[in-house]
Amino acid sequence: MDNIAISVKKFSHYFGETQTLKNINIEVYKNEILSIIGPAGSGKSTFLRALNRLNDLVPDSRVEGSIEIDGEDIYKPETSVVELRRKLGMVFATPVPLPRSTLENVAFGARMAGVRNKEKLNEIVVSSLKQVSLWEEVKDRLDSSALKLSGGQQQRLCIARILALKPDFILLDEPCSGLDPISTMKIEDSLRQLKKKYTIILVTNNTKQAARIAERTAFFLSGEMIELRPTEKLFTTPADQRTNDYISGRFG
Amino acid sequence: MLNLRFLTANPKDMGKSGGIFSTIIGTIALTVMAILIATPLGVGTAIYLTEYTRENKVTRIIRFGSECLAGIPSIIFGLFGFILFVTKLKFGWSILSGSLTLAFMILPTIIRTSEEAIKSVPRSYREVSYSLGSTKWQMVTRVVLPSAIPGIVTGIILSVGRSIGETAAVIFTAGSALRIPTSLFSSSRTMAVHFYILAREGISMANAFGTAAVLVIAILIINLVTYQMMHKFIKRYS
Numbered sequence: 239m240d241n242i243a244i245s246v247k248k249f250s251h252y253f254g255e256t257q258t259l260k261n262i263n264i265e266v267y268k269n270e271i272l273s274i275i276g277p278a279g280s281g282k283s284t285f286l287r288a289l290n291r292l293n294d295l296v297p298d299s300r301v302e303g304s305i306e307i308d309g310e311d312i313y314k315p316e317t318s319v320v321e322l323r324r325k326l327g328m329v330f331a332t333p334v335p336l337p338r339s340t341l342e343n344v345a346f347g348a349r350m351a352g353v354r355n356k357e358k359l360n361e362i363v364v365s366s367l368k369q370v371s372l373w374e375e376v377k378d379r380l381d382s383s384a385l386k387l388s389g390g391q392q393q394r395l396c397i398a399r400i401l402a403l404k405p406d407f408i409l410l411d412e413p414c415s416g417l418d419p420i421s422t423m424k425i426e427d428s429l430r431q432l433k434k435k436y437t438i439i440l441v442t443n444n445t446k447q448a449a450r451i452a453e454r455t456a457f458f459l460s461g462e463m464i465e466l467r468p469t470e471k472l473f474t475t476p477a478d479q480r481t482n483d484y485i486s487g488r489f490g
Numbered sequence: 491m492l493n494l495r496f497l498t499a500n501p502k503d504m505g506k507s508g509g510i511f512s513t514i515i516g517t518i519a520l521t522v523m524a525i526l527i528a529t530p531l532g533v534g535t536a537i538y539l540t541e542y543t544r545e546n547k548v549t550r551i552i553r554f555g556s557e558c559l560a561g562i563p564s565i566i567f568g569l570f571g572f573i574l575f576v577t578k579l580k581f582g583w584s585i586l587s588g589s590l591t592l593a594f595m596i597l598p599t600i601i602r603t604s605e606e607a608i609k610s611v612p613r614s615y616r617e618v619s620y621s622l623g624s625t626k627w628q629m630v631t632r633v634v635l636p637s638a639i640p641g642i643v644t645g646i647i648l649s650v651g652r653s654i655g656e657t658a659a660v661i662f663t664a665g666s667a668l669r670i671p672t673s674l675f676s677s678s679r680t681m682a683v684h685f686y687i688l689a690r691e692g693i694s695m696a697n698a699f700g701t702a703a704v705l706v707i708a709i710l711i712i713n714l715v716t717y718q719m720m721h722k723f724i725k726r727y728s
């Protein structure tokens with residue numbers, strides 16, 4: 239099928255002796271929001287980090303099976319990890335602005351990619367900030383430290399910083415876990431807009447958030463993917479008892 | 491005692507009269523050279539230890555070695571430098587021998603403080619840097635080092651202080667010539683050595699304490715200026 243963007247086949251992941259992901263099979267479609275829910279320690283974040291190979295940073299990290307992105311196996315030895323990470327922008331649970339100005343934060347990825355031209359950098363920064371509706375709020379203080387922005391603004395800045403990379407995918411790891419409802423709403427609005435251009439994978443602890451914005455939702459438990467269905471179906475008629483237990487709040 | 495003439499005139503009659511200009515130049519030359527040699531080596535070692543290798547036998551040996559170096563009295567460095575640089579490598583009593591010896595002496599401090607500073611940069615900065623498509627080198631040079639600069643600079647300032655005040659390691663390696671040094675191979679006397687010789691041989695107590703005062707004030711000024719500069723830098727990066 240043409241609209242499969244990521245295809246994960248029989249994928250397992252280990253940290254040393256501990257198996258953190260067990261035989262995962264998922265297909266992610268282009269321009270969808272796929273959310274992943276599950277209790278803490280279920281492997282959601284590890285899965286996300288397997289997609290941009292951020293797990294590689296941890297010694298003793300080992301994988302089996304394959305992940306294909308646009309038909310290319312990303313765990314092939316000749317894969318450029320740097321290119322891969324530019325293609326799959328990642329937003330972390332706590333916003334981590336780098337200790338520099340707002341402008342430099344957004345321009346960081348482009349600078350690393352070798353863009354030197356000031357006008358071009360500015361253009362990238364402005365359009366990225368506009369896409370997350372942050373431009374109006376920060377346009378007068380682009381040169382002051384990004385650490386001075388509010389939590390919600392910082393997280394949108396982190397999304398803008400990724401958009402500046404011109405990625406194909408946006409990976410979000412519980413992006414709203416530390417934010418108030420209004421900031422959360424703003425981020426969700428942005429994500430709905432961004433879906434038109436990007437494929438989004440959203441890991442979330444908040445089942446309601448998944449229900450609000452995701453087309454399809456996967457439920458992870460102890461490193462296994464229990465089920466993956468259109469969000470509405472997963473929440474109304476879960477196929478697996480464990481999913482039902484989780485969404486009805488019986489554990490997790 | 492402390493007037494412009496004292497600072498700008500060269501010593502006369504073995505330092506009995508005249509100023510201390512040549513010893514000021516000697517001190518600056520030795521210290522700057524020592525820092526220039528030790529900083530890249532020390533910061534490089536710290537980067538290697540923290541970013542490029544995992545805890546293993548080699549890193550333990552490097553750390554242990556550097557800690558041992560830190561505990562060695564400076565006179566031993568002086569003798570070592572005398573044998574290796576002055577006689578074996580035939581650099582003679584010179585700025586080069588002296589600064590190489592000083593560099594070895596301050597290396598442990600620079601390694602240690604840089605390592606601590608680099609370690610204290612949050613892991614999340616590294617992850618963010620990688621996730622934004624930077625290479626390891628870019629991550630180290632654009633994110634980790636700028637955040638670690640205050641700590642690294644602290645180590646360098648400590649080392650500058652030690653180098654300026656050092657006598658034992660310098661007297662055997664840079665010698666005690668009173669002329670203004672003209673090349674890396676000139677012998678030179680530092681302010682601390684000058685003070686030691688004047689006082690020890692009872693040449694002129696007034697000039698000895700004048701030199702000491704200049705030394706102390708110089709260290710104070712260096713500290714103030716570097717901290718000022720550092721604050722400006724920190725402001726830019728936060």
